[in-house]
Amino acid sequence: MKWPPVQSQMACASIARMSENSPSGSKLSIADTALDYAVATLALPSAGTPITPTEAKRLALLIAHRGMGNVSPNPLVGAVCVDSEHRFISAGAHERVGHAHAEINALAAAKLAGLSTKLKGGTMYVTLEPCAHSNRTPACAPQVAECGVSRVVYGVVDPNPKVSGRGVAVLHAAGVNCEHDANWAAECEQLAEIFLWNMRHNSPFVGLKVATSADGVMARQGDRRAWITGPRARAYGHFLRVYYDAILIGAGTLIADDPALDARDSLWPGRSPLRVVLDPDGRGLKSKPDKGWRILGHTPEAVLWITCQQLDPEATSAKQELTEKGLQTIALATNQTGTFAPVDILTALHARGITSVLIEGGLGTYTPFLNAEAVNHLHLFQAPKLLGGQDALYFGAGKLEAEFKNTRITALDRDWLIDADLTRRHVGENP
DSSP states (O other), X not given: OOOOOOOSHHHHHHHHHHHHTOOOTTOOEEESSOHHHHHXXXXXXXXXXXXXXXXXXHHHHHHGGGGTTTSTTSOOOEEEEEOTTOBEEEEEEOOSTTSOOHHHHHHHHHHHTTOGGGGTTOEEEEEEOOOOSOSSSOOSHHHHHHSOOSEEEEEEOOOOTTTTTHHHHHHHHTTOEEEEOXXXXXXXXXXXXXXXXXXXXXXXXXXXXXXXXXXXXXXETTOTTSOOSOHHHHHHHHHHHHHSSEEEEEHHHHHHHOOOOOOTTOSSOOOOOEEEEEOTTSHHHHSOTTOOOTTTTTOGGGEEEEEESSOOHHHHHHHHHHXXXXXXXXXXXXXXXXXXXXXXXXXXXXXXXXXXXXXXXXHHHHHHHHHTTOOSEEEEEEESOOOOSTTEXXXXXSOOOOOOEEEEEEEETTEEEEEEEOOOOOTTOOO
Protein backbone atom coordinates (compact mmCIF):
# COMPACT_ATOMS: atom_id res chain seq x y z
CA MET A 1 0.00 0.00 0.00
CA LYS A 2 1.15 3.58 -0.67
CA TRP A 3 1.12 5.58 2.54
CA PRO A 4 -0.11 9.20 2.75
CA PRO A 5 2.44 11.96 2.02
CA VAL A 6 4.70 13.13 4.82
CA GLN A 7 3.51 16.01 6.96
CA SER A 8 5.27 17.28 10.05
CA GLN A 9 3.84 19.94 12.37
CA MET A 10 0.25 19.05 11.46
CA ALA A 11 0.81 15.36 12.24
CA CYS A 12 2.41 16.16 15.60
CA ALA A 13 -0.37 18.55 16.54
CA SER A 14 -3.01 15.92 15.74
CA ILE A 15 -1.15 13.34 17.80
CA ALA A 16 -0.96 15.73 20.75
CA ARG A 17 -4.69 16.50 20.62
CA MET A 18 -5.58 12.82 20.61
CA SER A 19 -3.27 12.13 23.54
CA GLU A 20 -5.18 14.59 25.69
CA ASN A 21 -8.29 12.46 25.21
CA SER A 22 -6.73 9.06 25.89
CA PRO A 23 -8.56 6.72 28.31
CA SER A 24 -7.57 6.81 31.95
CA GLY A 25 -8.98 4.25 34.39
CA SER A 26 -12.77 4.16 34.16
CA LYS A 27 -13.18 7.81 33.21
CA LEU A 28 -15.18 8.86 30.19
CA SER A 29 -13.09 10.16 27.30
CA ILE A 30 -14.19 12.07 24.20
CA ALA A 31 -12.19 11.46 21.02
CA ASP A 32 -11.98 14.30 18.52
CA THR A 33 -10.75 11.98 15.77
CA ALA A 34 -12.16 8.55 14.93
CA LEU A 35 -9.53 5.83 15.00
CA ASP A 36 -10.15 4.58 11.46
CA TYR A 37 -9.68 8.10 10.05
CA ALA A 38 -6.59 8.73 12.21
CA VAL A 39 -4.98 5.50 11.00
CA ALA A 40 -5.93 5.93 7.33
CA THR A 41 -4.63 9.51 7.17
CA LEU A 42 -1.59 9.10 9.43
CA ALA A 43 1.39 11.02 8.07
CA LEU A 44 4.81 10.74 9.70
CA PRO A 45 6.72 13.86 10.76
CA SER A 46 9.64 14.94 8.58
CA ALA A 47 13.04 13.72 9.73
CA GLY A 48 14.52 16.20 12.19
CA THR A 49 11.14 17.47 13.42
CA PRO A 50 11.19 18.00 17.21
CA ILE A 51 8.52 15.87 18.90
CA THR A 52 7.68 15.48 22.56
CA PRO A 53 7.69 12.12 24.37
CA THR A 54 3.87 12.24 24.42
CA GLU A 55 3.76 12.74 20.65
CA ALA A 56 6.28 9.95 20.06
CA LYS A 57 4.25 7.51 22.15
CA ARG A 58 0.99 8.45 20.46
CA LEU A 59 2.61 8.05 17.05
CA ALA A 60 3.81 4.56 18.04
CA LEU A 61 0.24 3.63 19.04
CA LEU A 62 -1.23 4.89 15.78
CA ILE A 63 1.32 3.42 13.39
CA ALA A 64 0.90 0.04 15.08
CA HIS A 65 -2.53 -0.21 13.42
CA ARG A 66 -0.84 -0.68 10.04
CA GLY A 67 -0.74 -4.34 11.01
CA MET A 68 -4.51 -4.63 11.47
CA GLY A 69 -5.92 -7.77 9.93
CA ASN A 70 -2.51 -9.20 9.06
CA VAL A 71 -0.59 -9.97 12.27
CA SER A 72 -2.90 -12.32 14.21
CA PRO A 73 -2.09 -14.17 16.46
CA ASN A 74 0.67 -11.63 17.11
CA PRO A 75 -0.11 -8.26 18.71
CA LEU A 76 -0.24 -4.86 17.07
CA VAL A 77 3.08 -3.15 17.87
CA GLY A 78 4.49 0.24 16.92
CA ALA A 79 7.93 1.81 17.38
CA VAL A 80 9.30 5.34 17.00
CA CYS A 81 12.95 6.45 17.01
CA VAL A 82 14.15 9.93 17.98
CA ASP A 83 17.68 11.32 18.15
CA SER A 84 19.58 12.57 21.19
CA GLU A 85 17.76 15.90 21.01
CA HIS A 86 14.37 14.21 20.62
CA ARG A 87 13.94 14.94 16.92
CA PHE A 88 12.05 12.43 14.79
CA ILE A 89 14.09 9.84 12.87
CA SER A 90 11.80 6.98 11.87
CA ALA A 91 8.85 4.78 12.82
CA GLY A 92 7.72 1.25 12.09
CA ALA A 93 5.03 -1.32 12.79
CA HIS A 94 4.68 -5.08 12.80
CA GLU A 95 2.71 -5.27 9.56
CA ARG A 96 2.42 -8.99 8.79
CA VAL A 97 2.77 -12.19 10.77
CA GLY A 98 6.09 -13.87 10.00
CA HIS A 99 7.63 -10.58 8.85
CA ALA A 100 9.83 -8.09 10.70
CA HIS A 101 8.67 -6.68 14.02
CA ALA A 102 8.03 -2.98 14.66
CA GLU A 103 11.49 -2.22 16.09
CA ILE A 104 13.26 -3.74 13.10
CA ASN A 105 11.03 -1.92 10.63
CA ALA A 106 11.75 1.37 12.41
CA LEU A 107 15.51 0.69 12.18
CA ALA A 108 15.15 -0.27 8.51
CA ALA A 109 13.29 2.97 7.81
CA ALA A 110 16.12 4.94 9.42
CA LYS A 111 18.66 3.08 7.28
CA LEU A 112 16.64 3.63 4.10
CA ALA A 113 16.57 7.37 4.84
CA GLY A 114 20.32 7.43 5.49
CA LEU A 115 19.75 8.31 9.16
CA SER A 116 21.18 5.29 10.99
CA THR A 117 23.99 7.39 12.47
CA LYS A 118 21.38 9.68 14.06
CA LEU A 119 20.26 6.78 16.27
CA LYS A 120 23.39 7.06 18.43
CA GLY A 121 22.39 8.39 21.85
CA GLY A 122 18.74 8.48 20.85
CA THR A 123 15.57 6.85 22.18
CA MET A 124 13.27 4.17 20.83
CA TYR A 125 9.65 4.12 21.98
CA VAL A 126 7.99 0.73 21.47
CA THR A 127 4.55 -0.34 22.65
CA LEU A 128 5.63 -3.88 23.65
CA GLU A 129 8.81 -5.10 25.35
CA PRO A 130 11.36 -6.05 22.63
CA CYS A 131 11.54 -9.81 22.20
CA ALA A 132 14.70 -11.80 22.94
CA HIS A 133 13.72 -15.08 21.31
CA SER A 134 13.67 -16.23 17.71
CA ASN A 135 10.58 -17.80 16.19
CA ARG A 136 9.38 -16.77 12.73
CA THR A 137 11.80 -13.84 12.86
CA PRO A 138 15.12 -13.14 14.62
CA ALA A 139 15.02 -11.66 18.12
CA CYS A 140 14.59 -7.88 18.23
CA ALA A 141 16.40 -6.96 21.46
CA PRO A 142 19.95 -7.82 20.21
CA GLN A 143 19.41 -5.78 17.03
CA VAL A 144 18.09 -2.82 19.02
CA ALA A 145 21.06 -3.12 21.37
CA GLU A 146 23.43 -2.78 18.41
CA CYS A 147 21.71 0.13 16.63
CA GLY A 148 23.15 2.90 18.79
CA VAL A 149 20.18 4.09 20.85
CA SER A 150 20.98 4.68 24.49
CA ARG A 151 17.43 4.34 25.77
CA VAL A 152 14.36 2.20 25.09
CA VAL A 153 10.94 3.05 26.53
CA TYR A 154 8.22 0.37 26.31
CA GLY A 155 4.60 0.20 27.39
CA VAL A 156 3.67 -3.48 27.91
CA VAL A 157 5.71 -6.18 29.60
CA ASP A 158 5.79 -9.36 27.51
CA PRO A 159 3.07 -11.56 29.09
CA ASN A 160 4.78 -14.81 28.14
CA PRO A 161 6.53 -15.97 31.38
CA LYS A 162 9.14 -17.81 29.30
CA VAL A 163 10.34 -14.59 27.65
CA SER A 164 9.15 -11.76 29.92
CA GLY A 165 12.07 -9.63 31.02
CA ARG A 166 14.59 -11.29 28.74
CA GLY A 167 14.48 -8.49 26.19
CA VAL A 168 15.07 -5.95 28.94
CA ALA A 169 17.99 -8.03 30.23
CA VAL A 170 19.62 -8.15 26.79
CA LEU A 171 19.37 -4.38 26.42
CA HIS A 172 20.67 -3.68 29.92
CA ALA A 173 23.61 -6.03 29.35
CA ALA A 174 24.49 -4.00 26.25
CA GLY A 175 24.42 -0.75 28.22
CA VAL A 176 21.05 0.44 26.93
CA ASN A 177 18.74 2.00 29.50
CA CYS A 178 15.44 0.08 29.11
CA GLU A 179 12.45 1.60 30.93
CA HIS A 180 8.90 0.35 31.44
CA ASP A 181 6.61 3.41 31.25
CA ALA A 182 3.79 2.67 33.70
CA ASN A 183 1.93 5.81 32.63
CA TRP A 184 1.85 4.57 29.04
CA ALA A 185 0.93 1.00 29.94
CA ALA A 186 -2.88 1.37 29.83
CA GLU A 187 -2.92 2.65 26.24
CA CYS A 188 -0.41 0.00 25.11
CA GLU A 189 -2.41 -2.76 26.80
CA GLN A 190 -5.53 -1.52 25.00
CA LEU A 191 -3.61 -1.72 21.71
CA ALA A 192 -2.52 -5.30 22.48
CA GLU A 193 -5.79 -6.33 24.17
CA ILE A 194 -6.52 -9.30 21.91
CA PHE A 195 -3.01 -10.73 22.24
CA LEU A 196 -2.91 -10.21 26.00
CA TRP A 197 -6.31 -11.83 26.57
CA ASN A 198 -5.38 -14.87 24.51
CA MET A 199 -2.03 -15.28 26.25
CA ARG A 200 -3.63 -15.14 29.68
CA HIS A 201 -6.86 -17.09 29.06
CA ASN A 202 -6.47 -19.23 25.91
CA SER A 203 -9.80 -17.97 24.60
CA PRO A 204 -10.84 -15.55 21.84
CA PHE A 205 -11.37 -11.90 22.73
CA VAL A 206 -15.07 -11.10 22.21
CA GLY A 207 -16.52 -7.86 20.92
CA LEU A 208 -20.21 -7.02 20.53
CA LYS A 209 -21.33 -4.59 17.82
CA VAL A 210 -24.79 -3.06 18.11
CA ALA A 211 -26.47 -0.18 16.25
CA THR A 212 -29.47 1.55 17.84
CA SER A 213 -31.45 4.75 17.91
CA ALA A 214 -30.94 7.12 20.85
CA ASP A 215 -33.73 5.30 22.72
CA GLY A 216 -32.15 1.89 22.19
CA VAL A 217 -34.19 0.56 19.24
CA MET A 218 -32.28 -1.87 17.01
CA ALA A 219 -35.05 -2.50 14.48
CA ARG A 220 -38.79 -2.77 14.02
CA GLN A 221 -40.65 -6.02 13.66
CA GLY A 222 -40.69 -6.94 9.99
CA ASP A 223 -38.30 -4.11 9.04
CA ARG A 224 -34.91 -5.53 10.01
CA ARG A 225 -33.10 -4.43 6.85
CA ALA A 226 -33.57 -0.68 7.42
CA TRP A 227 -30.39 1.25 8.27
CA ILE A 228 -30.43 3.10 11.60
CA THR A 229 -26.99 4.74 11.45
CA GLY A 230 -25.46 6.60 8.52
CA PRO A 231 -22.69 5.73 6.04
CA ARG A 232 -19.86 7.04 8.24
CA ALA A 233 -20.85 4.81 11.16
CA ARG A 234 -21.25 1.84 8.85
CA ALA A 235 -17.76 2.42 7.43
CA TYR A 236 -16.39 2.30 10.97
CA GLY A 237 -18.25 -0.97 11.47
CA HIS A 238 -16.36 -2.37 8.49
CA PHE A 239 -13.12 -1.11 10.05
CA LEU A 240 -13.97 -3.28 13.07
CA ARG A 241 -14.30 -6.26 10.75
CA VAL A 242 -10.66 -5.76 9.77
CA TYR A 243 -9.72 -5.61 13.46
CA TYR A 244 -11.35 -8.91 14.46
CA ASP A 245 -10.45 -12.39 13.19
CA ALA A 246 -14.06 -13.54 12.87
CA ILE A 247 -17.62 -12.21 12.68
CA LEU A 248 -20.41 -14.19 14.36
CA ILE A 249 -24.11 -14.12 13.53
CA GLY A 250 -27.08 -16.40 14.14
CA ALA A 251 -29.37 -18.09 11.64
CA GLY A 252 -32.03 -15.44 12.31
CA THR A 253 -29.77 -12.62 11.10
CA LEU A 254 -28.66 -14.72 8.14
CA ILE A 255 -32.23 -15.39 7.01
CA ALA A 256 -33.55 -11.86 7.66
CA ASP A 257 -30.63 -9.85 6.27
CA ASP A 258 -28.51 -12.13 4.05
CA PRO A 259 -25.41 -10.09 5.04
CA ALA A 260 -22.06 -10.24 3.23
CA LEU A 261 -20.05 -9.58 6.45
CA ASP A 262 -16.99 -8.35 4.54
CA ALA A 263 -14.91 -5.21 5.07
CA ARG A 264 -15.71 -3.54 1.75
CA ASP A 265 -16.41 -0.03 3.10
CA SER A 266 -13.58 0.30 5.62
CA LEU A 267 -11.28 3.33 5.41
CA TRP A 268 -8.46 0.92 6.15
CA PRO A 269 -7.53 -1.91 3.75
CA GLY A 270 -7.43 -5.43 5.11
CA ARG A 271 -8.70 -8.93 4.72
CA SER A 272 -12.34 -9.77 5.40
CA PRO A 273 -12.79 -11.90 8.52
CA LEU A 274 -13.91 -15.49 8.91
CA ARG A 275 -17.73 -15.54 8.94
CA VAL A 276 -19.29 -17.76 11.62
CA VAL A 277 -22.96 -18.79 11.51
CA LEU A 278 -24.70 -20.30 14.53
CA ASP A 279 -27.37 -22.58 13.10
CA PRO A 280 -28.25 -25.18 15.75
CA ASP A 281 -31.18 -26.85 14.01
CA GLY A 282 -30.02 -26.23 10.43
CA ARG A 283 -32.84 -23.87 9.47
CA GLY A 284 -30.31 -21.54 7.86
CA LEU A 285 -28.99 -24.41 5.77
CA LYS A 286 -32.48 -25.26 4.58
CA SER A 287 -34.01 -21.82 4.11
CA LYS A 288 -32.44 -20.88 0.77
CA PRO A 289 -32.96 -23.48 -1.95
CA ASP A 290 -30.03 -22.36 -4.14
CA LYS A 291 -27.67 -21.98 -1.14
CA GLY A 292 -26.76 -18.57 -2.57
CA TRP A 293 -26.05 -16.76 0.68
CA ARG A 294 -23.96 -13.61 0.22
CA ILE A 295 -21.48 -14.68 2.89
CA LEU A 296 -20.50 -17.63 0.71
CA GLY A 297 -19.61 -15.40 -2.24
CA HIS A 298 -16.52 -16.73 -3.99
CA THR A 299 -14.90 -17.95 -0.74
CA PRO A 300 -17.08 -20.52 1.02
CA GLU A 301 -13.94 -21.74 2.81
CA ALA A 302 -13.96 -18.43 4.73
CA VAL A 303 -17.26 -19.39 6.37
CA LEU A 304 -17.66 -21.63 9.43
CA TRP A 305 -21.15 -23.08 9.93
CA ILE A 306 -21.91 -24.40 13.43
CA THR A 307 -24.81 -26.82 13.83
CA CYS A 308 -26.06 -29.31 16.39
CA GLN A 309 -24.78 -32.87 16.30
CA GLN A 310 -28.01 -34.38 14.92
CA LEU A 311 -29.66 -32.67 11.93
CA ASP A 312 -32.73 -33.73 10.00
CA PRO A 313 -32.19 -35.23 6.53
CA GLU A 314 -32.88 -31.99 4.64
CA ALA A 315 -30.37 -29.98 6.67
CA THR A 316 -27.85 -32.81 6.50
CA SER A 317 -28.12 -32.88 2.70
CA ALA A 318 -27.71 -29.10 2.45
CA LYS A 319 -24.70 -29.22 4.78
CA GLN A 320 -23.06 -31.93 2.66
CA GLU A 321 -23.64 -29.95 -0.53
CA LEU A 322 -22.00 -26.84 0.91
CA THR A 323 -19.15 -28.81 2.45
CA GLU A 324 -18.30 -30.15 -1.00
CA LYS A 325 -17.99 -26.51 -2.16
CA GLY A 326 -15.47 -25.74 0.60
CA LEU A 327 -17.66 -24.63 3.51
CA GLN A 328 -16.19 -25.34 6.96
CA THR A 329 -18.64 -26.97 9.37
CA ILE A 330 -18.52 -28.20 12.95
CA ALA A 331 -21.13 -29.73 15.26
CA LEU A 332 -21.58 -28.79 18.90
CA ALA A 333 -23.88 -29.99 21.64
CA THR A 334 -26.95 -27.88 22.38
CA ASN A 335 -28.56 -27.18 25.74
CA GLN A 336 -32.19 -27.65 26.79
CA THR A 337 -33.24 -24.51 24.92
CA GLY A 338 -31.70 -25.77 21.69
CA THR A 339 -28.85 -23.23 21.72
CA PHE A 340 -25.08 -23.45 22.11
CA ALA A 341 -23.19 -22.54 25.27
CA PRO A 342 -20.87 -19.56 24.66
CA VAL A 343 -17.99 -21.44 26.27
CA ASP A 344 -18.35 -24.25 23.70
CA ILE A 345 -18.44 -21.79 20.79
CA LEU A 346 -15.35 -19.95 22.02
CA THR A 347 -13.46 -23.18 22.73
CA ALA A 348 -14.18 -24.38 19.20
CA LEU A 349 -13.01 -21.09 17.67
CA HIS A 350 -9.86 -21.04 19.80
CA ALA A 351 -9.03 -24.58 18.62
CA ARG A 352 -9.07 -23.19 15.05
CA GLY A 353 -6.64 -20.39 15.84
CA ILE A 354 -9.24 -17.62 16.10
CA THR A 355 -7.98 -14.98 18.56
CA SER A 356 -10.93 -12.57 18.36
CA VAL A 357 -14.58 -12.60 17.35
CA LEU A 358 -17.07 -9.78 16.80
CA ILE A 359 -20.73 -10.63 17.47
CA GLU A 360 -22.99 -8.93 14.93
CA GLY A 361 -26.03 -11.14 15.44
CA GLY A 362 -29.30 -10.08 17.02
CA LEU A 363 -30.89 -10.47 20.43
CA GLY A 364 -30.94 -14.25 20.38
CA THR A 365 -27.24 -14.42 19.50
CA TYR A 366 -25.72 -11.88 21.85
CA THR A 367 -27.94 -12.41 24.93
CA PRO A 368 -26.34 -15.75 25.95
CA PHE A 369 -22.91 -14.14 25.71
CA LEU A 370 -23.97 -11.20 27.88
CA ASN A 371 -25.66 -13.51 30.38
CA ALA A 372 -22.50 -15.61 30.61
CA GLU A 373 -20.36 -12.46 30.94
CA ALA A 374 -18.48 -13.62 27.86
CA VAL A 375 -18.09 -10.21 26.16
CA ASN A 376 -14.89 -8.18 26.51
CA HIS A 377 -15.88 -5.04 24.65
CA LEU A 378 -19.03 -3.29 23.44
CA HIS A 379 -19.10 -1.18 20.26
CA LEU A 380 -22.43 0.65 20.53
CA PHE A 381 -23.35 2.84 17.54
CA GLN A 382 -26.20 5.26 18.16
CA ALA A 383 -28.15 7.51 15.81
CA PRO A 384 -29.78 10.84 16.87
CA LYS A 385 -33.34 9.67 16.36
CA LEU A 386 -36.18 8.11 18.39
CA LEU A 387 -37.80 4.94 17.06
CA GLY A 388 -39.65 3.52 20.06
CA GLY A 389 -43.03 1.88 19.74
CA GLN A 390 -44.89 -1.36 20.25
CA ASP A 391 -43.22 -2.98 17.25
CA ALA A 392 -39.69 -1.91 18.27
CA LEU A 393 -36.88 -4.35 19.06
CA TYR A 394 -34.72 -2.95 21.86
CA PHE A 395 -31.08 -3.60 22.66
CA GLY A 396 -30.91 -5.55 25.91
CA ALA A 397 -34.51 -6.73 25.86
CA GLY A 398 -33.34 -9.76 27.85
CA LYS A 399 -30.68 -8.97 30.44
CA LEU A 400 -28.71 -5.73 30.44
CA GLU A 401 -26.82 -5.49 33.70
CA ALA A 402 -23.34 -4.98 32.30
CA GLU A 403 -21.33 -2.07 33.69
CA PHE A 404 -19.39 0.05 31.21
CA LYS A 405 -15.70 0.64 31.96
CA ASN A 406 -13.14 2.81 30.17
CA THR A 407 -15.89 4.38 28.09
CA ARG A 408 -14.92 6.35 24.99
CA ILE A 409 -17.30 8.37 22.81
CA THR A 410 -16.48 9.24 19.20
CA ALA A 411 -18.54 11.34 16.79
CA LEU A 412 -19.15 9.75 13.38
CA ASP A 413 -20.81 12.50 11.37
CA ARG A 414 -24.33 12.75 12.86
CA ASP A 415 -24.01 9.45 14.74
CA TRP A 416 -21.75 8.54 17.64
CA LEU A 417 -19.88 5.46 18.81
CA ILE A 418 -19.73 4.38 22.45
CA ASP A 419 -16.79 2.04 23.09
CA ALA A 420 -16.77 0.37 26.50
CA ASP A 421 -15.01 -2.51 28.23
CA LEU A 422 -17.23 -5.08 29.95
CA THR A 423 -16.44 -7.57 32.70
CA ARG A 424 -15.42 -10.82 31.03
CA ARG A 425 -15.17 -14.27 32.61
CA HIS A 426 -12.61 -16.51 31.00
CA VAL A 427 -13.35 -19.93 29.54
CA GLY A 428 -14.04 -22.49 32.25
CA GLU A 429 -15.55 -20.09 34.76
CA ASN A 430 -19.23 -20.36 35.57
CA PRO A 431 -21.34 -17.25 36.03
